[in-house]
Amino acid sequence: MSPLALLRRVGQAVLVLFLAYTAAYILLAALPGDAILARYGAPELGLTNEQIAEIRASYGVDRPLVLRYLDSIWAFVRGDFGYSVQSGAKVSDLLAESLPSSLTLAAVALVGSVFLAVVIAFTASYGKGVWLRRLFRNIPPFFISLPVFWVGIMLIQVISFQLGLIPVIGASEAESLVLPALTLMVPIAAPLAQVFLRSIDEVREQPFVAVARARGASTSWLLWRNVAPNALLPVMTMAGLLFGELIGGAIVTEAVFGRTGVGNLTAQAVANRDTPVLLAVVVIATVMFVTINLIVDLLYPVLDARLRQRGGRGSGSAVPVIATAAEATSLTEHASADGADHRTSPEEDPR
Known part of the structure; x- marks a missing residue:
């Protein structure tokens, strides 16, 4: 850039x-x-x-x-958020107490959501068996339909009460992070998986993939060398846009699990009309949102060779990153490690 x-x-x-x-x-x-x-x-x-x-x-x-x-x-430019109407404490002190917990939860949930979306999309596109691929393609719509509070309650009921894996009271800091993170991962991973699935389908129809397949590239080579780098670009943008939902979801999640964080602080501020606290939360959430999207913009040229040449961000559509003529010619040589017959069979390519 x-x-x-x-x-x-x-x-x-x-x-x-x-x-x-x-x-x-x-x-x-x-x-x-x-x-x-x-x-x-x-x-x-x-x-x-x-x-x-x-x-x-x-x-x-x-x-x-x-x-x-x-x-x-x-005052906000100078970092002065004022004083809470409800408690009289400095808003900056309240944020300093609650923000680290929420940031940790949001970061873990975001990384976990991306990982879960990648697993769902890859399995839905390259899984063994038509039934498995159809099953995983139906997971994202199902996840989207689940309310966050219901997911949290069910996780507590099953993992804590039925299985006894994580105690409800007296859990360690790491243990207390697992269930809230899983609760936030479900609604965030669903749209990410849908975007990734669409992107994979579009990239696999690109001419450069057809050329590589015709030259004998195996399914694994096409996936990791051609399809995945291009298909991940829209997912990165979507992840940045969905980060704002983590802030909103944290309000419900922290209330369900009794966690101390920005979500709990926001819920109390709304109930008490604590305007200084609410304004500070809006500013902090917006700063995090625009910062993550700016980081995504900076990472685009790293993954997209066209943008390194043009020095700007493209439209975000799926396009070849590495499919130059010379590399397409050398695909057969690199694919030789995957087997003696380098042609893609119907079993290798789910389509």
């Missing part, structure tokens, strides 16, 4: 962050009710109207909306 293209992508990321923050700020400001009055206006607290007014002034809610918005943007 050229420096100009990189600057353009960074500019787009900043624009997305700005629009997301602005939309969240306007929507939260439009909600009815007064979070500060609900928190500090209870008679048992014994606060006078003057004291409540001072609290409102300390949060700046007595100022015009436009001024509050501009001040909040400048």
Whole structure:
């Protein structure tokens, strides 16, 4: 990626962050009710109207909306997320306590989702037997139809209560990560597997694959040298886009498993209309989203030789990365290690 293209992508990321923050700020400001009055206006607290007014002034809610918005943007640029209305603690401290747990969960779930999607797609495309391939092609639609909370409850019931593999109480840090990660993997792996399956089918119909097959390349050679590198490109983009769902899924997952994290913090902030916390979560989630997509853009030229030559990102469609004329000619020599007869038989190629 050229420096100009990189600057353009960074500019787009900043624009997305700005629009997301602005939309969240306007929507939260439009909600009815007064979070500060609900928190500090209870008679048992014994606060006078003057004291409540001072609290409102300390949060700046007595100022015009436009001024509050501009001040909040400048504060966020400086890394100042303000104070929680509910607890009075610094929002940055609350995030520092909950963010590592959620990031670990999201990272494990994302990596596991990609791995699960690859296994499903490869088995559905190259599995032995028509029945096996049909079975695995029906797994992604089934996974998509499963609610996240139901998956979590079923995993607890089966793995913890029935099999006793992971204790519900007193589990180690690694053990407590397994079930929530599996819960998040199911809805994320399903669309990834669907995209990967479609991509594999498209790549296998490309002329360069037909040429390589006609020259005697084995199924394993075609898969790992030609099909997989090209088919993975759309999956990388999809994984970046689906990362936002991990944040949303974490809210339900952490509630089901009682984990301390950003999801649990967000649920409490929504219940209490804790605007500073909600805005901070929106910013953090958006930053992670645009950062991952920027990383995906930077990785595209590594996998796609065309982009290394052109210095930019292509359309994302499946195209040959390595099928040059010279390499197509040498395929027969490289494929010799796979057997004496290098022609692809119907048993080798499920199609």
